[in-house]
Each structure stands twice: as structure tokens, then as C-alpha cells.
Amino acid sequence: MKEYIGVDGYQALAKVLHKMTPDEVIDEIINSGLRGRGGGGFSAGKKWKICKNIKAEKHYVICNGDEGDPGAFMDRSIMEGDPHGVLEGMMIAAYAVGAKEGYIYVRDEYPLAVTHLEKAILDCERSGLLGENILGTDFSFSIKIARGAGAFVCGESSALMKSVAGEVGEPRATYIRSVVKGLYDEPTVLNNVETLVNVPTIIRKGADWYKSIGTKKSTGTKVFSLVGKVRNTGLIEVPMGITLREIIYDIGGGILDDRPFKAVQTGGPSGGCIPESMLDLPVDFDSLTEVGSMMGSGGMIVMDDTTCIVDVAKYFLEFLVEESCGKCTPCREGLYQLHKLLEKICSGKGEMSDIEKMERLSENVMIGSLCGLGKSGPNPLMSTLKYFKDEYIAHIKDKKCPAGVCPELITYKILDNCTGCMACIPACGYDAIEGKKKEVHVITQDKCTKCGACYAVCNFDSILVS
Amino acid sequence: MKHDFNKLTDIFDKYPKTQESLIAILQDIQKEYQYLPCEALEQTSDVLDVPLSKVFSVSTFYNSFSLTAKGEKVVKICTGTACHIRGAKLLQDQLENHLAIKAGETTEDMKFTLEVVACVGACAMAPVVVVGDKYHGSVKVSRVKKLVKAK
Amino acid sequence: MIHITINGKVVQAKDGEMLLTVIRREQIDVPTLCHHEAVEPSGACRLCMVEITKPEWDGWCDYVTSCLYPAADGLIVNTHAPKVNELRSSILDMYLARHPKSPEIRQLAAEYGVLKTQFEEIVDGNNCILCGICTRICDTMGFHAISMVGRGHGKEVAPPLNMAPDACVGCLSCAKNCPTNYIEYNVSNGNLSIWKKDFKMAACKECGKTTITKEFAEYLSKNRDINIDYFENVTNVTEKN
């Protein structure tokens, strides 16, 4: 806490409480162009304004720290590393909309984040930054932590609010927005961790300063988690508008083992894959959406030529089938059928008509589903079908997996340069490899499950996948 | 299995007696017993005055709850996107083969439970396997057996 | 009062009234599988989706579930737009793949031109379409005996812990309102069983005729302040049919 105050912490709070009216705060945030970092990209300030203008007994502020996207972990780092920044952002939001209670929804998988936030809240309560009459003003605010319990769908606002209230996290139709009728049917501002942590800085340094970073429509910076087949993995904070190529090659140091780049996946399971031809695309909310992906919460997964794009689509669909709440039919049954069709293609039984079938079904699932999970669920499939149709056709017509991933379409063979080191024999869990020391080993194809364990342990590139 | 249910009272006392506390209480119970015993669910329902059917719904909806007892050590294979493309499937295959159970099952001696989880948020160290509380990053096939060496 | 246009006809509606209510009042047939007037709309089956637009939307239209969309002045609704019909048949196709044996689903799907699913049929499936009418009615009636269990494709309706539910009084409302008649129950010789639970029927003291279970009668008597004797008294009039 002392450290946070040491770096100008809570100065923004003091500034808004003593010198600014709630409307001025909202105007400042609107003016800064800050857009929700959770994925949708809705103007944070406008959201606050709507919420403030709703007359109700209570207003709530919720911080969404349910980072469900597999492959993204920036919210975790923020909550663990800068819990006070999150709290301060929430307090300012609460002051602006007139909320007295706030919740931070944190994944239970992040125990350290929970501990740090708990400690930060306690510190604030002790020093009068949370509670009644904060800093001698008539502003009162308290924050509770709600631990998520492992459900991707709870990243969806209405599902998250149900979860906070201790119910099953099923979304409801959002024809009435949650800023109007949210938690306990009261107007609620729900912002992502990264959005809120930007707020104090904006207040302190001014909207104009913030606007000077990034692009016209997407201001400020964005944290990405750059992972996958890239040399330097980790979190990066970049100004909006930077190109994908700069991120992957300059910051990420290029592809692992200098293999050719194939695609980069952004936006998590609801996003899409972007091919090499679009590497010079500037990274901002609108251009990513335009090419069929999305900013999402900022996962950025790089894939090389050993990643099978059909397998990736199948992977995301499998994840979504698993994570669908099961309430509405298109999402529950439609995603399931899409996954079935992809399984069929990956196992070499696909037909060309399946592609058209998937396209039509995807469209209907997107229109028909109740919440964002289903509405964007087919995205990974649609975007890969758009940019990597050849690979689908290779799976269907040639019965081949060009990347050497789909088990039923590949064979493992040991080449003559095998040194007979015997490393692969114990690695194979199915006794499929035989051979003597210093002699070329042989794979019994009947026993081979194509798990790839031998390939992974071979130090001499003697195993050929084809 | 017999459990000491006195601890439940301590858990209940930590929270206000409203439905809002339901998930937090279930999480604490899960932590205490490694799963949600029937009796605990019934008591929770009584204490919070939430219908048992709702408690059951919630405890089957969320991934972090389990209604069956788990092994001493829970082995979680992260199958987040980053882990997936860096070979989580292979690790799963190896672990399943080695422990002779499928994901989601527990070994007969109740030593290990194998689970696949969506993402543990350690994507930069992919692929990740969590054994007990310990995170193992960049796991290679050759290390798999060591990870689950019985004590 | 506001005015909306449904399939070209201008009709009156109350502000905020759900579109489906207005559509049904106009005797227009829009299929639903998860709708019941006794409970709050849930928007799960998605069959009641309609196309909506407004003059100021510049030709852009949206697809919304009419059971949950509040009527607003000037709204133009098309209940059977080509896209809407395609959506419905697609959804019914999905249902048909999951519940190929359900006569109710087969009939509704046939009405939308789907005679056989293009997807992989689930052979050993059941006829529960997870509409949630049963659980919502049970909640509304105040019993909370059954609920949705699990999630996603494996979701099911079940009593807590899959055991005979304490809270159930055997009113049969879940079973009687199930659109696919999936919930099984058995009434015979003054006994009733549902959800693996057995009940005795309350019998008329004079004629022995039975209507509801003893548990249900006791519940009503206790919670609704009705003389318990009322339930053990059937006059001749109910002997009809």
C-alpha cells in the first residue's frame, strides 16, 4: 500500500473526491476515449453515464476479473501486481455513478490475486479509503470479493451477475442492458480489470494525455499475453495501432525454431485466426473485428506450420461445448454439432458438403444464440474457414493433415538416420517401437496411437510425421 | 467415508447467511474436503435457507466443484490454447496411460486424480501441469513420469 | 398504448408488453417450446425469434426472441421472414438430431420442412429438450424440488443428489406441462409415483375418489389456509366424463 501511494496512488481518488463532480469525471473518461478492455470495446465513460442517469435505490460497480479466455493472463498479473490500482479505479467509477457497493469477481484459479486483493481492501478500510465518508467527504463505498468457480460463460455480464448473487451462471437476454438492470435488477457498471486500472492514470494525467497514445478510435495502450510458438512469451503492453508483425517479430522475437509463421489467434475462443497476409494490420478494436476476429481480452496465440488449423478450430469448439451453459438450443446443440463435424473432418471422414453445412449452421448459431458465448462461438471456425480453406480441403479430399497433427490422418515412421539410442522405446506407452541399441528402430503401425511421444523425445530428427 | 462436519460451522460463520454466500461457502467446503459431500450440501441448504435443488444446481454447474471424492494429489493438465498448441494433448495421453485412468478419474489407491482444466493462467510457461499446488511449466514428455511418482 | 406493425398490419400494444403476447393476441402462430404463461419467459428454445426493424434503422434488422423483447412504438415485426424461418428450421434440425424419437419434435420440425436431420443423430438420447418449463414451474409454485443439473450439452433436469426429492409433493405440474411428455409418473390405485418418490392420494371420505396427493393437500392446507376437510370431500359434480 505504501508503495502504491509512493507512485502517486490514490491521488486520482483524492482529486475526484475534492475537486470534481461525478459528471466531470464521466466527461473526462468519455473524452479520453477509454474503451472497455474486456473485449466488446464499448466506451467506458458512456456506460457510466447511462448508469448514473438511471434513477434507482442502489447502483453497483463490478470489476470483472473472471479471465476465462484460455491463453490470456494479463488480468491475473494486474490483480496480483497492482491490486490498489484496480480498487482505485473502482472507487472512481463508484463515485461517478453514485454506487455504494462494489464487487470484484475473481477466478478461484487465481488464489494469489484473491489474497492480494483481500489484503488491499483491508488496508484501504483501515486507512479510511473504503467505508463511510471516504477522505472526509460524504462518499461511502465498500468492496467485496466474489470468487468465480470456474465457468467461462460467467465472463458474460448477466451470467457474472447471477454468479455474484450466488446463482447458476446462466445468462439472460440482454434486451434490457445491465447498466439499466443488472445485479439484483439495479443499474450496474461492469468493467474489466484492465479498463478500471486505466482510470486513475487518466484522471491524474488527463484525458488529452491518454488520447495521445494509440489511435483515434482506440486510445491508450493494451496489454496482450503473447504466447504460443513464439520465442519470447509473456505479457506486453503496447500502444493501440501497433501492427501484428511488430508484436510478433520485434517484441516476440519471431517464431520458435525459426519455423514459418502460420496464423495468430486473438480474442480467445470467441475470436479468430489471422493469416500471414494480414500481419501488417494495426491492432485496434475495429480493424480486428473487421477481419473476423476481435480484440477480446487480449490473448494472442501465435501458431507455426506444425499447428493444424482444423485442429485449432476443433479445440476451440470443444472448449465452448464444454463451457456452454446449456440454456439455449443453438449454443448447446449447434456448437456440439459443429464440433462433431470437425471431429469427422479430422478423422478423415469429412465430405465437401460438410463445409457448407458448417457455414450455414455457424451463421444460424451466431444469430440464434442467447448470449455472447454462442453468438461469437463459431468465430474461430468461420475465420479459419475463410483464410485456411485449403487446409480443410486437404483434410477432406486428400485425407491428409498438412501440419501433421490429426492422429488419424498421419503416420509416424523412423528414418534411417536413427542412431538406435533407445530413447523413444520407453517413451512409447503402447509398446509400438521395437529395436536394439545402435540399430534402426521400427514402429509397429498397428500398435501406434500416433500420440507423438516418440517424436517429442527424439533428439536426432529421425522420426518422420507424414 | 466419514467426515468431521464440525468444521462446517466455522465455514458458515465466516459469511452472511444469504444466497450471495453460496458459492464462497461451497468453495471453502471443496477446499476442506476436496469435494462436496452430500451432508455438507444439505447443511448449506438449511443454513442459507436456499432450496437444496438450487445448491445442487450450483454445485454441478461450476467446474471447481466436484461431488465425488478426489485422490490425495490432483494432477491438472492445463489445456488452455497456448498449452494445447504446445502439446497438452500428448501430456494428457501420457499421464492417462501412465496412471491407467482417464481424465476426470481417480486412481484406485486414491493417490491421484487426473483432471484437465481450461486455463491456469500460466500461458507463458506452456505446457503446464499442476500437481497438488505446484505448477510445472514447459513440461516435456520425459518429465511426466517423475511428476506423478508415488511418494 | 403504442402501435407496432406485425406482418404488415398495425396493431395496438401496451408499452413494454412482450412481443410474443401481442403476436399471439393477433392469432399469429409462432412456435415455442420453452414458453409457459405461468412462469417468466426464459428465451431458451429460440423458436419464437422474429425479425424486427424500425424505419430509422436504415434497413438494418435484428433477430430477437419475441417472448423477451418488449414492444416499443413504431417497431416493425415480421414473424415469418425468410431468415426467421431458416433459423427455426435450423434449430428444429438440431432438436431433431438430439431427440430423433420425440413425436412432438418430429411434428414441429416437419411443419418447418425438416423431416430428417442433416446432423448426426443421438441414438441413446432421451426426449428432454431442456426447456426448463418443469423446473421453472416447480420454482414458481414454491417447491423447488427439481432443478437443472450440470451444464452445456450434458445438462439435465434432476432432483437434488439424484434422490427422491424431499420438497416434491407430487403435484405433477412438471410432467403435465412438459412439451415432450418426457417426465414419467405413474398413478394407480390411490398411489402416485414421480421422481422416484411414492405418494398416497387423498381420497374422498364418501366416494373414495382421488384427485391430488395427501402431501399436496397437506401443503395447501398448511400454507394456504384451506380447511383440510375440503380435500377429502368430493361432491357428485366432479363425477363427470
Added chain:
Amino acid sequence: MNNRFIVKPELCTGCRSCELACSFTHAVDGVRSLTRITPIDGGFKDLWVPVTCLQCDDAACIKSCLVNALKRNPVTGAVELNHEVCVNCMACVAACPFGCAVLDTQTNLIVKCDLCGGDPACAHFCPTKALEWKPIPKAVKKTG
């Protein structure tokens, strides 16, 4: 709400005209419906009483309905059943001490008298005036 059924059992012949009238009034698509009124044999020879819903003030049927499908019409005073809302739990059928809510097994709907919206057809068709729909006589009003 000034009118009430005035029943004079001594005039009832058990001719069942009231039943017919009711049945045809509530007919759907020309198919006769189950009647909501029945003359019952009082137990003695030739003593019949037409019995229909009393629209009780403290109605057991309304109290028994857990989904609020039964509501009193403020204009006619009739307890009306909304079939759209009704979940067929049979609580009202069981609760009515007079057996005036019944399940029509043909349509699977529960039926009860709705006073035909304020002008019950049965009373019109009673040839002997054993059943009348008219203001309550003053004398009765005072004592009752």
C-alpha cells in the same frame, strides 16, 4: 355485481336445460364443452338442485392456486381461470368443497363457471325459473 343466482330447488325438475345451455355456450368449434353446472339429485325423490360455482368470497380455489391462474374478475365478481397460466396441478379441483372446478378429460383443461362474462346462459334457459340471475332481494340482503 348486483346480480346473484337465485335458486329455488322446489321448482327444479332436473330437466338439465341449464347443463345444455352451459355446454353450448362454452363450446369450442361447435364441440360441446363440459358443463359447469349440474342439477344434482338431493337424495330424495324428485328433489333436484342446480349446483354451480358460488364464486365464494374467500375462495378455496384461489387460495389453492400456486401460479395465480385463478383471479376474480372485478366487474362480474366471477372467479376466472386463465388456461394459459394454469399448470393443471388439480389443486383447485381438490380444494373446492362443492366440486365446482372439474377437469375436462377431453381437452385436459380445468373448467369452472365464469358467469358467462356477467350474463350466465344457464339462468336464461331454465324453463321453471328454478334458477334465476337477478338482483338479490332486499330482505335477503339484510340478513345475509
